[in-house]
Amino acid sequence: MQDVIIIGGGPGGIAAAVRAAQLGAAVTIIEEAELGGVCLNRGCVPTKALLASAALLARVRRAGEYGITVGEPSFSLRAAMARKDSMIAELRAGTESLLASYGVKVVRGTAGLVGPRQVEVGGEIIEGRAVIVATGSTPAKPVVDGIDSKGVITTDEALALEEVPARLLILGGGPIGVEFAAMFHGFGSRVTLVEPGPQILPGEDHEVGQRVRQSLRDRGIDVLIKTAPTSIRQQEGEELVVSLAGRSGEVSADKVLTTGRAPCLVDLGLTKVGVRLAGGAIVVDDGMRTNVPGLFAIGDATGGQMLSHLASVQGLVAAENAMGRARRMDYRAVPRCLHTDPEVGCVGLTEAQAEEQGYQFKTSTIPFTLSARATTLGDLEGAVKIVAEARYGKILGVHIVGPQATELIGEAALAIQLEATAEDLAYAIRAHPTLAESQVEAARDILGQAIFLPKW
Amino acid sequence: MATKVVMPKLGMAMTDGVVVKWLKADGDQVEKGEHIAVVMSKKITYEVEAPAPGLMRYAAHLKEPKPVGEAIAFIAEPGEAVPGLAELAPVVAAKAVAPQLLEAQPPEAAPFIPATPAARRLAKEHGIDISQVKGTGPEGRIVEEDVARFIQERERAPREILISPMARKLAQEHGLDITQITGSGPGGRIVEEDVRKLIEAKKEVPPVMAPPPRVVPFIGMRQAIAERMMESLRTMAQVTVTTEADVTETVRLREELKEEFDLTYTDIVVKTVAIALKKHPLLNATLVGEEIHLLEEANIGVAVALEEGLIVPVVRGADKKGLSEIARETKRLAQGARENTLTVDEVTGGTFTVTNVGMYEMDTFTPIINPPEAAILGVGRIVEKPAVKKGQIVVCSIMHLSLTFDHRIVDGAPAADFLRTVKHTLEKPYRLLG
Numbered sequence A: 001m002q003d004v005i006i007i008g009g010g011p012g013g014i015a016a017a018v019r020a021a022q023l024g025a026a027v028t029i030i031e032e033a034e035l036g037g038v039c040l041n042r043g044c045v046p047t048k049a050l051l052a053s054a055a056l057l058a059r060v061r062r063a064g065e066y067g068i069t070v071g072e073p074s075f076s077l078r079a080a081m082a083r084k085d086s087m088i089a090e091l092r093a094g095t096e097s098l099l100a101s102y103g104v105k106v107v108r109g110t111a112g113l114v115g116p117r118q119v120e121v122g123g124e125i126i127e128g129r130a131v132i133v134a135t136g137s138t139p140a141k142p143v144v145d146g147i148d149s150k151g152v153i154t155t156d157e158a159l160a161l162e163e164v165p166a167r168l169l170i171l172g173g174g175p176i177g178v179e180f181a182a183m184f185h186g187f188g189s190r191v192t193l194v195e196p197g198p199q200i201l202p203g204e205d206h207e208v209g210q211r212v213r214q215s216l217r218d219r220g221i222d223v224l225i226k227t228a229p230t231s232i233r234q235q236e237g238e239e240l241v242v243s244l245a246g247r248s249g250e251v252s253a254d255k256v257l258t259t260g261r262a263p264c265l266v267d268l269g270l271t272k273v274g275v276r277l278a279g280g281a282i283v284v285d286d287g288m289r290t291n292v293p294g295l296f297a298i299g300d301a302t303g304g305q306m307l308s309h310l311a312s313v314q315g316l317v318a319a320e321n322a323m324g325r326a327r328r329m330d331y332r333a334v335p336r337c338l339h340t341d342p343e344v345g346c347v348g349l350t351e352a353q354a355e356e357q358g359y360q361f362k363t364s365t366i367p368f369t370l371s372a373r374a375t376t377l378g379d380l381e382g383a384v385k386i387v388a389e390a391r392y393g394k395i396l397g398v399h400i401v402g403p404q405a406t407e408l409i410g411e412a413a414l415a416i417q418l419e420a421t422a423e424d425l426a427y428a429i430r431a432h433p434t435l436a437e438s439q440v441e442a443a444r445d446i447l448g449q450a451i452f453l454p455k456w
Numbered sequence B: 001m002a003t004k005v006v007m008p009k010l011g012m013a014m015t016d017g018v019v020v021k022w023l024k025a026d027g028d029q030v031e032k033g034e035h036i037a038v039v040m041s042k043k044i045t046y047e048v049e050a051p052a053p054g055l056m057r058y059a060a061h062l063k064e065p066k067p068v069g070e071a072i073a074f075i076a077e078p079g080e081a082v083p084g085l086a087e088l089a090p091v092v093a094a095k096a097v098a099p100q101l102l103e104a105q106p107p108e109a110a111p112f113i114p115a116t117p118a119a120r121r122l123a124k125e126h127g128i129d130i131s132q133v134k135g136t137g138p139e140g141r142i143v144e145e146d147v148a149r150f151i152q153e154r155e156r157a158p159r160e161i162l163i164s165p166m167a168r169k170l171a172q173e174h175g176l177d178i179t180q181i182t183g184s185g186p187g188g189r190i191v192e193e194d195v196r197k198l199i200e201a202k203k204e205v206p207p208v209m210a211p212p213p214r215v216v217p218f219i220g221m222r223q224a225i226a227e228r229m230m231e232s233l234r235t236m237a238q239v240t241v242t243t244e245a246d247v248t249e250t251v252r253l254r255e256e257l258k259e260e261f262d263l264t265y266t267d268i269v270v271k272t273v274a275i276a277l278k279k280h281p282l283l284n285a286t287l288v289g290e291e292i293h294l295l296e297e298a299n300i301g302v303a304v305a306l307e308e309g310l311i312v313p314v315v316r317g318a319d320k321k322g323l324s325e326i327a328r329e330t331k332r333l334a335q336g337a338r339e340n341t342l343t344v345d346e347v348t349g350g351t352f353t354v355t356n357v358g359m360y361e362m363d364t365f366t367p368i369i370n371p372p373e374a375a376i377l378g379v380g381r382i383v384e385k386p387a388v389k390k391g392q393i394v395v396c397s398i399m400h401l402s403l404t405f406d407h408r409i410v411d412g413a414p415a416a417d418f419l420r421t422v423k424h425t426l427e428k429p430y431r432l433l434g
């Protein structure tokens, strides 16, 4: 009898396992592939490793700006992939020893529920006081004529390419699509990014969408919005021809990359034990409980925003609740980031969401062109935008496009979590010259006290 | 199977009890019927017997409240393992709860805090609970300076309330006292949601818009009375006994004497009491440390109601004074009280107090002793009532008497004896003339 059984060894499952063990539970975690899940093996980590290569390559090409003369750099995808693979291997080993240090039992195999608290794996049935489903997500291709053509790949395969495709068409302008666009553009592909909605990075603040779209275009990436493929045809010689809705002409590509994802719930036995699903994802409450007592679900398996850090925190919450504590998820301060160049870091409400939720609010935008630090770095693209509630100045959302936005957003996330007001941020002192100053300045601007914005 | 020894139900209302004493050690061999523990409910103690022979293991901590029916011990059969107390969950609250349960003390009455009016005003202005302030004035009285110092210290003290900036602003705008809000965030931090809930809750129950109260300053005589009365109730074990006296004869006597001089019933009662006190010296006493001092003189205080409050001038040596002299003196003292011309000597040194509420048409009440005296007699109105006397229904004048005495100094029987003497004297008052 185990206290907690976790199905899936991704970031959600691992966090849940460690926390449950910290609370004294006997924990078993079942993983059918590699520990670390999508995040470590086919998601966050490999993409960030490759984006680091792409960013450095771009930087090296700009070396002259900094007074450095280098020859034209040459890039090897194989070498970059090898670097990435060795990092994954290293982090995976770290994960294994982490779980071992907590005495978490790792069982290899595909698990399925046979009862609310009974899990079958490899012909054996394990019973637990609580079960946490953390099976994550897998790529999901859109339904389009010819989607199964050779050459239409998912992110899994894109992360294992041996050659840089000369022409890459990416379906989906969400964070994954944008990151891959930046990455392969950096590696030398001619990239076309196709987003069916009215803006890329759907759901993000419209200014963020615009800035990122502009920056992609400036780099030479074709960004097509409000369109989707109607058919994909395989020509001889592997070339793919994609027709797009509402557009005359076709786009040719060597590879078509799909970026959609769907919760991974097949053969899990969820319907057998009566778990409520909606839209192909497991329905949970704010304590990560499903409708079946003792059965929890976390991470990508529950749909919603598919983010690694969110899966982890949900794992902590599920573990605590499974161990008899009472902890609730707070979704107000979940950062959403892109490791592109410029980076993107967002947290909290967008302007549209603030309006939708009936807030009276103010916004302020401070471009990085006003930042001494951005200037010295030579990274002037982007801005910090704050959405604050008008009456009390409560910070509702912060949206950063620019250098180190993914790190800067941490401060904003804390501000939102602690319910800070514009004054709290505006009266803060940040070192000069740093990028963090821009966030303080944006808060000052909410109060009408920005000091580096010229008075018009 | 080990035998459970449970917390017995010692009374209908008993819900839990505590083990106050173990009569056998943890792990001792006990015989069936042997006394193993003393348990106590709020009312009684009881010795628990072993229901079976065997090895006894404690299942309760001393003074840990246990619901009736729950195990306080186990008696194991030979060779059987029973978890000891150490293995049971620790009882954190045991210490805190037990003494209260044991002594069943009544909750302490909010003590009256001596403080100057200025100190009170300052405290009120700053929303300070005056009982938190340490007084440095005479007898620990809180003076304005003490409150000022308290305010200063409070401002310097670190704010211990965890509250988010947003929640603080919101609370401020809605005039909510953040010290009264329970935080639901990490470490009890007050977050926006907590304040919003409170605001909502307040909305749901629209406050009855009470008109602002008329404010009467709580100063001077009012405050002095408050202090004295609270001190009295706090320090003495006061018991009130009441009786009726047939004062038909007293009424007649007064009617007669009134022809000669202005005489009130209070005057008659003062004289009556003074004489009775001579016979019952325990009622004319005061407690000094570990000694009861029986007082030589019967100095009778007479409560006089003024608009600002009550004052109690004293008729000294009333036992030695005649009715007319007493009548004259009470008149003079009452006059002095109204004109505020009494000397300190005229309002101090009383050994017993008489308070008459007859003119307000009251019968019995529970007067509060005027410290450091040992008793006080409350006089009610005189009403005509039918009574049966020698088989005849006759109309009598009845007076109600309420005696409050300090049970620390005197017990019920002697106090009642005293009151009976008073009653009998008032029923046959002519001996007062002697």
Ligand SMILES: Cc1cc2nc3c(=O)[nH]c(=O)nc-3n(C[C@H](O)[C@H](O)[C@H](O)COP(=O)(O)OP(=O)(O)OC[C@H]3O[C@@H](n4cnc5c(N)ncnc54)[C@H](O)[C@@H]3O)c2cc1C
Residues within 6 Å of the ligand: A007, A008, A009, A010, A011, A012, A013, A030, A031, A032, A033, A034, A035, A036, A037, A038, A039, A040, A042, A043, A044, A045, A047, A109, A110, A111, A112, A134, A135, A136, A137, A155, A176, A264, A268, A298, A299, A300, A301, A306, A307, A308, A309, A310, A311
């Ligand atoms: C290309 C890409 C880039 C991404 N980049 C980022 C990023 O930068 N930042 C970010 O926050 N998020 C990123 N994500 C999303 C992130 O990877 C996921 O949100 C995260 O991995 C979800 O964690 P999880 O624990 O819910 O599930 P997963 O990581 O999907 O792990 C689930 C695990 O369960 C196992 N499993 C499934 N079914 C069973 C079964 N029946 N029995 C046993 N084991 C099973 C799987 O093998 C897998 O290992 C990215 C995703 C992709 C695809």
